[in-house]
Structure formats: C-alpha cells, structure tokens
C-alpha cells in the first residue's frame with residue numbers, strides 16, 4: 001500500500017470519526033434541550049421525536065438536530081421521512097453539517113440538503 005493511499009484512508013477515517021462524534025454530541029444536546037423544555041418523547045424508526053416544545057425552541061415547523069426532531073406539534077409520517085434524511089445528513093457530516101447547511105442557503109427551495117430530503121415531504125412545496 002502506498003503512503004498516499006494510507007494517508008487517504010486515515011483522512012477518511014478521521015472524517016468518519018468526526019461525523020460520528022458530532023452526531024452523538026448533537027443528538028445528546030437535542031435530547032437534553034427537549035427534556036429541559038418538557039417535550040414529549042417518542043421513537044419513530046431511528047428518529048427520536050420531541051414534540052410539545054415552545055415555538056421559539058426550534059426553527060420552522062420542526063428542526064432535526066442529530067437523530068432528534070424538535071417540534072411543537074405531532075409531525076406526520078411524511079414529514080418524518082423528510083426529517084429522517086436530515087438525520088442521515090447529520091450522520092454523514094457531523095457538526096460540519098451546521099455550517100454546510102447554512103452555506104447551502106437559507107431559502108429551503110435552493111438548499112441542496114432540503115432538496116435531497118424532498119421539498120414536498122418537508123412541506124415546502126405543494127405536491128402537483
């Protein structure tokens with residue numbers, strides 16, 4: 001194996017470790033946030049859904065932070081499918097997902113992470 005290959009592999013491993021650690025930190029933080037604010041917890045597949053939160057405690061209709069979705073209301077399965085894509089994005093990028101998400105643009109219709117998660121399922125665009 002060449003040195004270049006092993007450096008490449010080490011870099012890839014480092015990125016994976018960062019993403020895994022970042023995902024765990026984000027998930028733990030979001031659960032703590034949800035508990036502090038008295039949210040209701042339930043599991044939906046691999047997502048932890050925290051509802052009944054005050055409106056100021058998250059962004060838009062709901063916010064996915066690590067493996068946790070924060071919202072003030074019950075989210076339907078379609079929206080949760082959308083949020084589950086965000087969970088996978090968090091898994092892939094770890095804490096780097098935060099600057100990457102904002103760099104992709106505040107407008108959800110232009111944001112590649114929202115587009116990947118499906119704009120219709122996320123409620124950003126009406127189904128035709």
Ligand SMILES: [Zn+2]
Pocket residue numbers: 082083086114117122
């Ligand atoms: Zn979304």
